[in-house]
Amino acid sequence: MHFEVERKINASPEKVWAILTDATRLASGPFGILRMEGTITEGKQIKLWSEVSPKRAFPLVVKDMQKPSRMTWVGGMPLGAFTGTRTFTLVPEATSVRFHMREDYSGWLSGLIGKSIPDLNPSFAKFADALKSAAEET
Secondary structure (H helix, E strand, O other): EEEEEEEEOOOOHHHHHHHOOOOOHHHOOOEEEEEEEEOOOOOEEEEEOOOOOOEEEEEEEEEEEOOOEEEEEEOOOOOOOOOEEEEEEEEEEEOOEEEEEEEEEEEHHHHHHOOOOOHHHHHHHHHHHHHHHHHEEE
8 A cells, every 4th residue: 555646847956855854844834734843854753743643743763764765764563564664866957856755554454444545636636736835945
């Protein structure tokens, strides 16, 4: 099970990256994120509250950062019972960047838990549209 979104953004990868790694900005705008705690830095833990599940904090670890092209957040249950992995990818194009965000679910409980996960496609689209809008501001 997975969710994903892609957008062409008329901005440099560095500009898009700066937004993606700014927890304060992500939580204060139209990204669908209500609150974030922590610093988006490789190896650090962050907590995220989203519009999809406003009463629940999602503890995540920033597993991988390859500035300004790829970042991975991972969260889930102990012993690999359930893991959610969100990957952000930025691919430079001539005068723009191709933004791709994908979340994959794995683990022996993923089939059961996956049934309770709402359709995240609208939330992903909202995030991608907000990122595009913010990055394309002059």
